[in-house]
Amino acid sequence: MADDSGFEAMIATHHAEIYRYVLRTTGRTSDADDLSQETFLRAYRAYRSLPADANARAWLFTIATNLCRNHFRGQKRRRLAYEAMSAVGSDRDGAAPDGVAIGREVGAAIESVVAGLPFKQRVAFLQRKIHGFDYEAIGRSLQCSADSARAHVFQALRKVRQVLEGHELSQRKESER
Numbered sequence: 001m002a003d004d005s006g007f008e009a010m011i012a013t014h015h016a017e018i019y020r021y022v023l024r025t026t027g028r029t030s031d032a033d034d035l036s037q038e039t040f041l042r043a044y045r046a047y048r049s050l051p052a053d054a055n056a057r058a059w060l061f062t063i064a065t066n067l068c069r070n071h072f073r074g075q076k077r078r079r080l081a082y083e084a085m086s087a088v089g090s091d092r093d094g095a096a097p098d099g100v101a102i103g104r105e106v107g108a109a110i111e112s113v114v115a116g117l118p119f120k121q122r123v124a125f126l127q128r129k130i131h132g133f134d135y136e137a138i139g140r141s142l143q144c145s146a147d148s149a150r151a152h153v154f155q156a157l158r159k160v161r162q163v164l165e166g167h168e169l170s171q172r173k174e175s176e177r
Contacts, residue, residue: 007047010056011040017063018056027067035071039064055109070131079128082107106164113163117156120144125160 019041023032042063050059101145114122120142127141128149138149 007044010043010047010060014060015040016058018060021061022064022068025065029126031071034168035064035067038067074131077132081130109163110160113160114156117159121152121156121159124149127157128153129157 015036016031019032019036022035022039023029026032026035041173043060050056114125117125123142124138125148127138128135133141135146135149135153138153139146142149
């Protein structure tokens with residue numbers, strides 16, 4: 001196909017430059033590997049709709065820039081969530097070392113639950129609670145309705161709450177001893 005050979009030529013021409021750009025932007029080779037690969041994956045999906053006279057290089061840089069922006073937003077949200085969780089643990093327990101340890105335990109428990117969720121629940125939960133997507137966007141990414149996306153998030157939250165409630169009960173029992 002002519003389109004596929006044109007896309008392959010675009011990869012050959014611009015891959016190294018996009019990779020270097022993403023590496024300079026993120027500062028990490030692992031992130032650069034992932035984000036440059038995602039850039040070309042997204043470009044491939046949209047390549048057929050790219051006008052023949054379009055500036056492919058600028059288009060690829062726009063995709064890469066948006067992916068980097070989303071990457072940093074995600075990092076910021078995760079950092080803020082961990083800081084908030086640490087602050088709650090410190091406030092509740094008077095900044096005692098036990099409070100920090102409990103906060104870490106709770107965070108590890110939540111991460112473990114989220115990692116063990118079925119794929120659609122995990123993706124829906126992360127997109128809603130970490131990345132702030134609306135249910136319509138989540139539904140599009142999971143190829144389901146907004147109502148189904150809402151149900152996936154609800155089920156994931158229910159499982160996370162169960163773990164948190166179980167953790168609270170075990171903490172109360174330990175403190176009563």
